[in-house]
Amino acid sequence: MTTAIKGNDTSTFGGAITANNVGAGNVLQVVSTTSSTNFTTTSQTLQDTGFSASITPSSSSSKILAIVNYNIYVAQNGQGAPFVYCRGSLARESTQLQEARLAVNTGNTALTDLGNHVTIVYLDSPATTSSITYKLFVSSLIYSFSTQFNWATPSTFTLMEIAG
Numbered sequence: 001m002t003t004a005i006k007g008n009d010t011s012t013f014g015g016a017i018t019a020n021n022v023g024a025g026n027v028l029q030v031v032s033t034t035s036s037t038n039f040t041t042t043s044q045t046l047q048d049t050g051f052s053a054s055i056t057p058s059s060s061s062s063k064i065l066a067i068v069n070y071n072i073y074v075a076q077n078g079q080g081a082p083f084v085y086c087r088g089s090l091a092r093e094s095t096q097l098q099e100a101r102l103a104v105n106t107g108n109t110a111l112t113d114l115g116n117h118v119t120i121v122y123l124d125s126p127a128t129t130s131s132i133t134y135k136l137f138v139s140s141l142i143y144s145f146s147t148q149f150n151w152a153t154p155s156t157f158t159l160m161e162i163a164g
Contacts, residue, residue: 023163024163024164025162025163026162026163027160027161027162027163028057028058028059028062028161028162028163029055029058029160029161030158030159030160030161031053031054031055031158031159031160032053032156032157032158032159033052033053033156033157034154034155034156034157035050035051035150035154035155035157036150036154036155037050037051037150038148038149038150038151039051039138039148039149039150040146040147040148040149041138041139041140041146041147042140042144042145042146042147043139043140043144044139044140044141044142044144045139046087046089046096046137046138046139047137047138047139048135048136048137049135049136049137049138049149049150051068051070051135051136051149051150051155051157052133052134052135052136052157053066053133053134053157053158053159054131054132054133054134054159055131055132055134055159055161056129056130056131056132057126057128057129057132057161058129058161059129059163059164060127060128060129061127061163061164062161062162062163062164063123063124063125063161063162063164064123064124064125064126064132064134064159064160064161064162065121065122065123065124065159065160065162066090066097066120066121066122066123066124066134066157066158066159067119067120067121067156067157067158067159067160068088068090068119068120068134068136068155068156068157068158069117069118069119069155069156070088070117070118070136070149070150070155070156071115071116071117071118071149071150071151071152071153071155072086072088072102072114072115072116072118072138072147072148072149072151073114073115073116073147073148073151073152074086074102074114074115074140074145074146074147074148075145075146075148085101085102085103085140085141085142085143085145086101086102086114086138086139086140086141086145086147087099087100087101087102087138087139087141088100088118088120088136088137088138088149089120089136089137089138089139090120090122090134090135090136090137091134091135091136091137092124092126092132092133092134093132093133093135096137097122097124098120098121098122099120100118100119100120101141102114102116102118103141115151115152117152120136123162125164134157134159136149136155136157
């Protein structure tokens with residue numbers, strides 16, 4: 001489900017708000033989406049999870065605050081490795097913007113897996129008024145562990161246009 005709130009939505013804000021009559025730093029619009037779709041990979045190369053959100057800035061001077069909250073789980077598959085590693089990456093279209101890496105010391109036991117909630121926050125300056133799609137990529141970092149995105153609860157993607 002995707003929800004969008006724009007600055008000129010009079011039913012939401014009680015009066016018209018446009019990029020021309022708000023000061024820098026004000027929120028012009030918010031787009032939010034959730035996903036319960038699981039995605040699993042054993043690749044050590046970042047893979048597109050299919051989880052994304054799009055926004056069309058009203059001004060080329062606007063900034064986009066991207067916030068993605070997701071759950072990730074890594075299974076060692078009985079390998080008994082000293083560490084379990086995985087990563088998530090926020091991208092604008094195909095350009096990687098911000099990465100989050102997770103690691104746990106397993107003590108060389110094949111029974112230790114990693115499950116965690118991750119939040120990536122990034123303030124972007126796309127300098128466009130064209131539609132922009134932000135995406136989440138995930139991968140194992142070493143040993144080709146089975147890395148699963150969205151393993152426990154739904155994930156959320158929120159984009160906010162901030163007046164420049």
